[in-house]
Amino acid sequence: MKSEDKKSGVGIQIPVKNIKIHQPKTDEQYKPRDQIYVRKVQGFFQQLRQKMNFIFLIGFAIIPWFQYNGHQAILFDIAEQRFTFWGLTLWPQDLTLLAWLFIIGAFLLFFVTTFLGRVWCGYLCPQTVWTFIFIWFEEKIEGTANQRKKLDSQKLDFNKFWRKALKHFCWLMFSILTALTFVGYFVPVEQAFMDFFTFNASLGLASVVWFFTFCTYGNAGWMREIMCLHMCPYARFQSAMFDKDTLTVTYDYNRGESRGPRSRKQDPKDLGLGDCIDCNLCVHVCPTGIDIRNGLQYECINCGACVDACDGVMDRMNYDRGLIRYTTEHELEGKKVHIIRPKLIGYALVLIIMGSLLVFEIMHREPVSMDIIRDRTELAKENFNGEIENVYTLKILNKSQTDNYYRLSMKGIDNITWNGDQEVFVKAASVYTLPISITVDPYELEGAYMTDITFVIELISDEDEVVVEHESRFFNKR
Structure with a gap:
């Protein structure tokens, strides 16, 4: 292409670059993925991965069966809104502790990824662990990668049928055990296994088990790398940490x-x-x-x-x-490698600070708490003696792993009458509901419409005495 300079009248050559745009064919654009026949390999890193996978799998399988002080050591009981970690029981009121755990886990992942790359995916991710387990079943039943490829290309005969059937049966049985073990973290594991295999499981339990069974069967047996390539968000944002x-x-x-x-x-x-x-x-x-x-x-x-x-x-x-x-x-590139660098130091400092805050909060966590619910029909009423009466429902939550006796009292108003139990027995990791009423001579209120009061809980024990206070209000009748 030529153009003419107005001043000189000399033609100027403008270079033109031809760009070819590749337009994929319709059949290639929507072509399904080719099946990957993973070939078995031996070496240091595969032995390391297999040992780590074995430890992870054994830990996953046996942890729900551990017992501590007569109860399941690890149990996330959603129905009872109670999470048990050995000697620690967390309730909805302790949601900040769970938030700290998730935040620490996220920053630990960032730290490891910055230092060692995507090793979580290669060595400990459940998708990878279960995928290699399913591939192990394939190798034992159908043979090597070349034998599996040859078997899939053959027409269906008895040899192909029994090998495929046995493989999928093993996949399904392993998926059922996986699902039951996973559910055992949320319901008592012994009861879950017993009810499921004796066909006495509730509709909810059976539905959850079968749902996770087919998720495991589909993810590790059929989808495999699709989960890593297209569904896992970690694959997309990991490069931001590299x-x-x-x-x-x-x-x-x-x-x-x-x-x-x-x-x-x-x-x-x-x-x-x-x-x-x-x-x-x-x-x-x-x-x-x-x-x-x-x-x-x-x-x-x-x-x-x-x-x-x-x-x-x-x-x-x-x-x-x-x-x-x-x-x-x-x-x-032949340059110096900096193992200790600002990004790693920053992640490490954040982990130390957050871990310290978590430990501090656990150590200063109150072993008992109380919720106060007022009577919703009326704030205050006058009884036949001319005294002002307020009705409350006290919900005492024993967060510890031991049964305890507690003494209840109230301060803020002198000369009150406590109608209800003042010494209660609360089982470990349970809630005790106590309806009470407080009556006061109106002269003690000095004409005030509302008076600040404090309910006090004391542990009846020779060893230590836990005192928990909870503020509330006492209303006068007008």
């Missing part, structure tokens, strides 16, 4: 390129090749099906499977390990 000193699984491009096959006896430098022999084994062992050689991708869960696979190939080729390894951008 920096150039974050340890991630990375392919050493400068060392590996140009890639290409060769024999062990050939010198790659003579062939103009790097250390990567382009075997694609790193792709075959990846549970999300990505090629780590294309650079850092949000789909990578940092499980280290490609690291072990590549190290094995390097050993066979007599090359140095580490073509794919846990490393940082600064290390690949």
